[in-house]
Amino acid sequence: DGGITQSPKYLFRKEGQNVTLSCEQNLNHDAMYWYRQDPGQGLRLIYYSQIVNDFQKGDIAEGYSVSREKKESFPLTVTSAQKNPTAFYLCASKRDYGYTFGSGTRLTVV
Amino acid sequence: QKEVEQDPGPLSVPEGAIVSLNCTYSNSAFQYFMWYRQYSRKGPELLMYTYSSGNKEDGRFTAQVDKSSKYISLFIRDSQPSDSATYLCAMSGLMEYGNKLVFGAGTILRVKS
Numbered sequence: 001d002g003g004i005t006q007s008p009k010y011l012f013r014k015e016g017q018n019v020t021l022s023c024e025q026n027l028n029h030d031a032m033y034w035y036r037q038d039p040g041q042g043l044r045l046i047y048y049s050q051i052v053n054d055f056q057k058g059d060i061a062e063g064y065s066v067s068r069e070k071k072e073s074f075p076l077t078v079t080s081a082q083k084n085p086t087a088f089y090l091c092a093s094k095r096d097y098g099y100t101f102g103s104g105t106r107l108t109v110v
Numbered sequence: 111q112k113e114v115e116q117d118p119g120p121l122s123v124p125e126g127a128i129v130s131l132n133c134t135y136s137n138s139a140f141q142y143f144m145w146y147r148q149y150s151r152k153g154p155e156l157l158m159y160t161y162s163s164g165n166k167e168d169g170r171f172t173a174q175v176d177k178s179s180k181y182i183s184l185f186i187r188d189s190q191p192s193d194s195a196t197y198l199c200a201m202s203g204l205m206e207y208g209n210k211l212v213f214g215a216g217t218i219l220r221v222k223s
Contacts, residue, residue: 004153033210040118042198042215043154058210090153098144098200099211101153 002027006091006102012110013078013085021076021105023091031094032074036060036087037104043090049074078107085109113137116199116214125223129186133199133214136180140201140212143175145184148196148216157197158184189221 004025013019025032031050035043045058049068063082068074078085086109092099116133123129131145141162146154158173160166160182166173172185182201186193199214 006153035213040215042114042116043213045210048210088151092153097142097159098146098156101146101155103153104151106151 004091004093004100004102006089006105008105009103011105011107013107014110016080018077018079019107021078021089021091021107023074023076023102024072025074025091025093025100026072027093027095027100028071029093029095029100030071032068033092033094033099034058034064034066034074034076035090035092037090038087046076046089111136112215113212114199114201114214117217118215120218120220122220122222123189125189125191125221127189127221129184129189129193129219129221131184131186131197131199131217131219133182133201134180135182135201135212137201137203137212138177138180139203141204142202143173143182144200144211145171145173146198146200146213148198150195154198186219189219191221191223194219194221 007022033048034046047066049055065077089105091102114135143160145158147157148154163177170187174183196216198216200211
């Protein structure tokens with residue numbers, strides 16, 4: 001079955017640590033997106049990529065980094081510069097209309 | 111002011127009720143309107159998709175778009191406990207390559223049996 005796979009499902013980060021969230025898709029979609037979801041705030045765009053080796057900042061890119069070396073993969077790194085990283089992170093790819101989402105990664109700072 | 115406004119709820123209704131969920135927006139360039147359903151600790155899934163103004167029906171679900179009022183609605187008939195979820199509206203301008211969606215905050219719906 002085609003879809004988007006996010007891993008891990010749960011992730012715990014210590015203060016000052018960088019962590020990387022994985023996003024893999026087998027839908028052959030060119031455009032991919034990372035969103036952060038906090039209670040009562042909906043989805044906020046972190047980064048997006050339209051093609052391999054190209055990506056743009058979204059509305060809340062500070063403290064995050066991405067790479068797009070392969071069409072299928074769009075990993076997100078949450079750096080120590082992100083002061084409030086505890087949230088639910090969603091990866092998506094663009095379909096004919098709308099997006100297809102992964103099942104999300106819940107990141108918690110401990 | 112946010113581009114898309116959506117009442118976060120929670121909205122609690124008895125089983126079998128008709129549910130009305132709404133969003134307002136400020137950007138007149140929006141042409142594509144979507145509703146996503148998100149169960150707890152899961153990713154959103156596309157429920158309804160509408161282009162420009164008008165109505166679209168799919169089973170128990172009806173999506174309405176009123177571009178003159180910048181107002182969209184999702185109606186759920188004969189609501190079921192399995193409809194309990196967060197409903198997110200989303201919209202965009204031209205659905206060209208890589209165009210971005212703007213999401214509402216989501217409305218929490220609880221259907222009581």
